[in-house]
Amino acid sequence: MQQKLLTWFCQHGRHDLPWRQSPTPYDVLVSEFMLQQTTVATIVPRFQDWMNRFPTLEILATASEDEVLSAWQGLGYYARARRLHQVAQAIVTFHQGKIPQDLSTLLKLPGVGPYTASALRAFAFNQPTAVLDTNIVRVIARLHNITEPTDSKKGKEQIALAAQEMLPKKEGYAFASALMDLGAMICTAANPQCKICPLSSNCLAEHPTTLPRKKPKPSITRKKEARLFYQHDDRIYLEQSSGPHWKGLWILPLAVSIHLHKNYLTSITYPITRYRITMKLYRETGTPPKNLHPFSKKELQTLAIPSPHRRAIEKLILLS
Numbered sequence: 001m002q003q004k005l006l007t008w009f010c011q012h013g014r015h016d017l018p019w020r021q022s023p024t025p026y027d028v029l030v031s032e033f034m035l036q037q038t039t040v041a042t043i044v045p046r047f048q049d050w051m052n053r054f055p056t057l058e059i060l061a062t063a064s065e066d067e068v069l070s071a072w073q074g075l076g077y078y079a080r081a082r083r084l085h086q087v088a089q090a091i092v093t094f095h096q097g098k099i100p101q102d103l104s105t106l107l108k109l110p111g112v113g114p115y116t117a118s119a120l121r122a123f124a125f126n127q128p129t130a131v132l133d134t135n136i137v138r139v140i141a142r143l144h145n146i147t148e149p150t151d152s153k154k155g156k157e158q159i160a161l162a163a164q165e166m167l168p169k170k171e172g173y174a175f176a177s178a179l180m181d182l183g184a185m186i187c188t189a190a191n192p193q194c195k196i197c198p199l200s201s202n203c204l205a206e207h208p209t210t211l212p213r214k215k216p217k218p219s220i221t222r223k224k225e226a227r228l229f230y231q232h233d234d235r236i237y238l239e240q241s242s243g244p245h246w247k248g249l250w251i252l253p254l255a256v257s258i259h260l261h262k263n264y265l266t267s268i269t270y271p272i273t274r275y276r277i278t279m280k281l282y283r284e285t286g287t288p289p290k291n292l293h294p295f296s297k298k299e300l301q302t303l304a305i306p307s308p309h310r311r312a313i314e315k316l317i318l319l320s
Contacts, residue, residue: 001202002168002175008198009178012185014040018047020177025099025124026057032119033084035133037077040184046075057097061088069248069304076307078249083111101125121172128172130163135183136176140166141212142187142205150212223277226255228284229265229316235294236313238305245272246306252313253292255282265319270308281312 014020017040019031030050034043053071054060060068065085072081087109091099099120100106106117121127132140137150137159144162148155168175186193192208194200205211229252230237238250263283270277288294295303300313 001166001199004198004202005178005182006171006174009174009181013177013181014184018044018051023123025120027051028120028124029057029087029099030084032116032123033080033087034075036080036116038075042075057088057099058092060085061092065248066304070302073304073310074307078246078304078306080111082248086110087112099124101127119176122176123173126171126173128167128170128175130160130167131176131180132159132163133180135181135187136163136179138189138212139179139183139187139199142192142208143199143203145204145206145211147211147213149215151214155213218274220271221275223275224280225277226280226282227252227312228255229281229320230284230288230292231316231320232288232294235296236300236317237288237292237294238303239292246309249304249306249309250293250295251306251309252279252281253289266312266315268308268312268315270311272308277308279308279312281316 019027031043031047034047034050050071054063054068063085065082068081068085069078072078075081090109091097095105100109101121101124103117103121106112106120107114112120115132118129118131119133121129122131140146140159140162141150144158146155146158146162148158150156150159182197182199186197187208190209194203194208197203237253239253241247241249241251263285265281265283267278267280270279297317305313
């Protein structure tokens with residue numbers, strides 16, 4: 001099975017991904033943080049932009065948080081950018097700028113959990129390691145016909161055990177990459193191409209499209225919020241978020257009370273975690289509070305603004 005998978009990967013794998021072309025450990029680190037909760041198609045054009053801006057771990061470590069958040073703009077989940085920044089600083093400070101290879105040391109780095117540590121060991125250092133991303137979990141669940149929900153304790157244990165038993169003695173990079181690509185290209189969530197799968201004769205799945213199974217998702221909660229649009233002398237006034245969402249990013253200020261229905265402009269709807277939020281937007285003509293900061297339209301282009309607020313601002317500017 002290992003040989004069939006590696007032969008298939010050699011011929012059909014996604015070798016053109018930018019972080020797979022002569023990868024350094026730093027390339028792998030950046031790509032793994034970017035790929036968390038974001039698709040490969042989204043990351044491909046952004047990865048090279050990031051590497052042009054922060055070509056080394058040391059340069060990233062010395063950058064300001066505002067620079068890092070600005071470069072991350074559009075990728076969402078900005079906490080990942082902060083963690084990547086913190087990891088770079090920790091590696092430069094405590095490891096002489098070299099990403100450690102052993103699991104226990106990797107797990108001590110800020111923001112590095114079991115998955116990222118395993119991915120670094122496999123992709124950066126070619127160590128045979130079980131890397132359990134969404135694609136690989138799907139492949140393993142089908143190969144072994146694991147019907148327990150893969151996000152349950154029992155399901156996770158079964159996946160981890162099966163993944164460990166499949167590992168080769170070497171070629172950790174190629175094996176993990178091959179499993180990942182098989183899931184992304186052949187053993188897809190919908191319409192898996194079982195007839196051309198190199199592991200079809202090894203697969204125990206009776207009904208592949210029903211696997212992997214997961215626990216029922218929590219229901220989506222709908223919420224509403226109102227925000228204000230201050231515009232004076234062709235400048236837009238924003239506040240810096242103190243959290244819990246978008247901490248450190250620039251956002252439209254929240255309306256404390258809705259007595260502004262006559263100044264209603266428009267609304268947008270966006271998802272965040274298990275919420276679907278409708279943001280209603282109102283024009284405010286009074287003096288902007290002192291906690292707001294004015295930005296020109298040119299400055300807004302490079303400012304770290306979360307995607308929903310950027311969409312809202314662009315829409316508001318067109319209406320103004």
